[in-house]
Amino acid sequence: MKTPILATYGLNQSLAEITDSDIKNLDVLYIAFGYIDNGHLSMADLPNIDKISHIKSVNKDLKLILSLRSDEKLELQASAATKERRELLAKECKEVLIKYDLDGIDVDWEFPTANGILTEKQDHTALLKELREMLNSIPSKKCYLSIAAGTTQWYLDCIEIDISEKYLDFVNLMTYDMNSNCKYTVHHACVYKTDTDVTSEGSAEENIELFVKAGVPKEKIIIGAAFYGRQWKNVENDERHGFLVLTDHKSDYAPEYSELKANYINKNGFIRYYDDVAQAPYLYDGSTFITYDDEQSLVAKCKMVKELGIAGIMSWQYSADANHELISVMAKSLKD
Numbered sequence: 001m002k003t004p005i006l007a008t009y010g011l012n013q014s015l016a017e018i019t020d021s022d023i024k025n026l027d028v029l030y031i032a033f034g035y036i037d038n039g040h041l042s043m044a045d046l047p048n049i050d051k052i053s054h055i056k057s058v059n060k061d062l063k064l065i066l067s068l069r070s071d072e073k074l075e076l077q078a079s080a081a082t083k084e085r086r087e088l089l090a091k092e093c094k095e096v097l098i099k100y101d102l103d104g105i106d107v108d109w110e111f112p113t114a115n116g117i118l119t120e121k122q123d124h125t126a127l128l129k130e131l132r133e134m135l136n137s138i139p140s141k142k143c144y145l146s147i148a149a150g151t152t153q154w155y156l157d158c159i160e161i162d163i164s165e166k167y168l169d170f171v172n173l174m175t176y177d178m179n180s181n182c183k184y185t186v187h188h189a190c191v192y193k194t195d196t197d198v199t200s201e202g203s204a205e206e207n208i209e210l211f212v213k214a215g216v217p218k219e220k221i222i223i224g225a226a227f228y229g230r231q232w233k234n235v236e237n238d239e240r241h242g243f244l245v246l247t248d249h250k251s252d253y254a255p256e257y258s259e260l261k262a263n264y265i266n267k268n269g270f271i272r273y274y275d276d277v278a279q280a281p282y283l284y285d286g287s288t289f290i291t292y293d294d295e296q297s298l299v300a301k302c303k304m305v306k307e308l309g310i311a312g313i314m315s316w317q318y319s320a321d322a323n324h325e326l327i328s329v330m331a332k333s334l335k336d
Contacts, residue, residue: 005312
């Protein structure tokens with residue numbers, strides 16, 4: 001049986017920090033991000049792009065994929081809005097891929113139609129079609145196209161997945177930040193739904209099922225792991241140690257995994273608990289509730305990836321694990 005794909009998103013600093021051991025363990029490195037600046041693809045946020053020559057020398061089979069991100073200026077959306085702009089973006093992407101010998105494009109558009117412009121649903125599909133045709137025109141190599149996909153039916157209603165999936169090699173489900181807008185203290189990256197879950201965004205398992213029903217082949221689905229946490233503060237204590245408590249506010253970001261391990265997990269008043277049903281850890285100190293992924297939950301996610309036969313698992317994002325512990329845990333779990 002083929003070992004599932006192990007991928008991670010890496011920001012600019014990740015290109016300089018990534019270890020040779022992790023390079024050897026990874027199948028895909030999503031390089032984040034290429035932005036659109038005044039209508040043109042900009043690599044200005046990636047000054048460490050020259051580090052990829054070393055990365056390639058360590059693992060010639062590692063696929064390096066440039067991730068395009070929409071930002072507050074909405075220039076990616078604008079570049080998808082007309083045929084001429086889509087063609088220009090595809091042309092500039094091709095030039096960058098050839099220049100740096102990259103292996104594909106990932107589109108992290110968060111999220112089509114979310115700003116009320118309903119035509120973005122079709123623009124998203126048209127952009128993927130244009131990029132697919134461009135990638136197919138690059139000679140002598142297989143080039144990949146993926147999207148960073150939101151979760152739940154809400155996201156599926158924002159795009160035309162039944163049409164666009166045929167252009168895609170991978171659909172990267174962002175099975176993190178789930179339930180982050182909920183006022184209940186819940187898991188943000190759980191593997192399975194907890195038996196008393198009150199939330200609407202569910203779990204990795206439920207979202208895999210949802211996307212398969214929507215027409216995405218399971219062989220194209222990659223789920224996400226969180227190298228960071230979400231937190232609710234001023235949470236009343238109860239018999240569940242702060243879990244499933246109704247608050248008056250949504251969550252915000254908690255520290256990244258390295259800081260959680262150094263200063264929070266069973267330290268400074270925080271106690272680690274584990275939901276055996278949802279396969280998700282959480283921390284509580286009597287006031288602050290933190291949900292996150294750790295070694296135990298990542299092993300459970302990798303086990304589910306193998307059991308369901310989906311394409312693989314990715315993480316957001318590499319440099320949040322400054323001690324370089326989690327990629328090796330995931331690699332071992334996928335191979336066992």
